[in-house]
Amino acid sequence: QQPVQSPQAVILREGEDAVINCSSSKALYSVHWYRQKHGEAPVFLMILLKGGEQKGHEKISASFNEKKQQSSLYLTASQLSYSGTYFCGTGSLYNQGGKLIFGQGTELSVKP
């Protein structure tokens, strides 16, 4: 079952912040975040593992709440280059070594 992402789409002005959420109905082992530009392949941003710390990547960071089976991606002081579709991918606690299931995506547009 796919994780659910919210919001489905968001429009920002340069310099504004955004939060993208990812929720699963299954106990999670890992959460991945990817960004996809239009017409291109998804590109890896970061992985958060069960029991791990909040991760950061330039002005993009993420958290993983194991109890709520949720992850959030934080984009601060957004830049035009942040535009794209963001996907979370989840690994199940009880299916390690197996499937990585992605959410439906969140389309982010950053305007000048």
Place this chain on the structure above:
Amino acid sequence: NAGVTQTPKFQVLKTGQSMTLQCAQDMNHEYMSWYRQDPGMGLRLIHYSVGAGITDQGEVPNGYNVSRSTTEDFPLRLLSAAPSQTSVYFCASSYSDSQNTEAFFGQGTRLTVV
């Protein structure tokens, strides 16, 4: 180092035709997988493989077959194409447990079934 290479980039099929989408990686990755991407549906897992000779089904396996005879290659076969299989297909690979490590994606194959 080419990474993950998919061929063809574009394909138009008639309903009922069969074809094979090719995927090759040169990073010696154990894990490979196929996803389809449709508007509003995100990336949905079709089949995946944890190593040569081992494959398993994903979320939407019906109408597709895979095999993994070598570490490098993971072809996806459409047995009898249907319009519902019109989509963009992505192949991905990763070093080991796909849940622990970064997945590298190919550039995709855009398939249209008429």
